[in-house]
Amino acid sequence: MGRPHVLTYVALTLLATAILAGVFFGTAEVSWADRWAALSGAADAPRSLSLIIWEWRLPRVLVVAVVGGSLALAGVMMQTVLHNPLADPYLMGLSSGASAAAVGAILWLPPWVASTLGIPLIAFAGAVCAFAMTLGLSLRRGAIMSPLVVILAGVAVSLMFQSLTAFFLYVGDPHATRSALGWLMGTAAGTAWVDLWLPLFALVAVSGFALLRSQSLDAVLLGDERAMALGIRVRRLRLVVFAAVALLAGLSVATVGIVGFVGLIVPHMARLLVGGRHRALIPLSLVLGALVLVVVDLLCRVILAPEELPLGVLLAIFAAPPFILILRRVRHAY
């Protein structure tokens, strides 16, 4: 078994452990026997604990794992097709569009509209709108779609929606503003089974596509022209990747709000461990993304329990040190 397989299995084992920890630990004070009984569905398990584990914690942990995996996978693909190590899933304005739509809905729309449509759907629509604007600004008939133009268009669209969000927050009602700020920092509180299926389906479909096209993605790392010389239709591949990233990141933002860091840094963690070939990089990135977010979500729940911290607050603090450690160790080899 090669090093990439070993590392992926190690990461999978750690992820399984983290998911169990995420299910077992929380604010409720209960014995270990009761926790096992509730998880295994034993008849004598306390009913309230079974409810907490099966209806609150387990779906929440799984949603967080799917979002972490989705953002890491989206980050890998964006960094590859844009030839840019600083690219992340939100680069095409997805998070800014989602933020402006969600904050605008929380602050300005009549409550019945927000509750009928739901903030996640409104946020997803905002993300798709920003994505369509960036894509529209980047496309030129017959041209290959320059990564630089996509990045600049994404920055312009992001800045526009960020200004809109800032305007909404500045003039909005202070009580509603706090709720909007909480959404902006990302939280998985209140997620249920119903929130899991769509992001999970998207993640399975996109990772299947990415693995099938892993050799084409490898070729793009050589440069657009080298990939074209190898017979790859780079423009078409780039468009499909952008659509896949919009789906993954849009659903992630809609489900738990804006979660940074994972889509930018986790692909680099995985690349430092197994190199740039996508057949190894995609599975490890996906598992590491899920692992990082599940661990950070658990910490968000227990550190100031019973208060809960937003994901964005703790993410960089706890995930950066392992990345720096890996970076230092790998760089010593050169």
Next chain:
Amino acid sequence: MLIDPMIEISHLSVTLGGKRRVDDLSMTVQRGSFHGLLGPNGAGKTTVLRTLYRAQNPDTGDVYINGTAIDAWAQADWTRTVGALVQEGGSLQGLTIRDVVDIGLMHLPLSPAARAACANDALALAGLTELTDMEAALVSGGERQRTHIAQVLARDPDLYILDEPSNHLDLCYQILLLDEIRRRGKTVIATFHDLSLAARYCDTVTLMRDGKGVATGTPDAVLTRDNLRDVFRVNGVLQDGALHIEGAIRV
């Protein structure tokens, strides 16, 4: 009229950034021959090659490789038939030298063992055996150029499209790698700035200026004193396969 042409270009015109880079160019390359594209900077040599490996759409004109229009090729057939050495480079994020060579073998019907053997042979030819696990982004420009040439050698296509293959290479590797490509007897179309190298390796050359073909034929027939003066603005002469330069003409 050539009996067995590998490349047929007919009335090709390409415009880039509002400037006509290739202007009504027609040329053919015989199967199995080594053909050089020569000319000063901006003559349109690289644009012709970019059109051949499908990175650039022509405004007008027809381009055929092996009798098939370039936009009608299926990916698998294209990969087997055409191999290109390209000037532009990607990020190479996380790729080793072996990875770069191996990626060139995708879509070829090779077993894993045969694929590894192809890559190892090409790496050895390019003198890269000791560097295979180095990150490709961290090696010198010459080593990276040898890596990309090794990728094309590993694929050993029917048509080699080489944009300035001697770029960054020391004299030893220029001769070693071009000798190897010549020895394989496949069709080659390559751009050169070193006219002595072109004279040494090319069976035929096309001289270009301002996007137009000025002359086509053997190096001796094309690299005349008049053409050197009119196209390259130097006084010189090609003698016994070597270029003797007498000086540049003041502009």
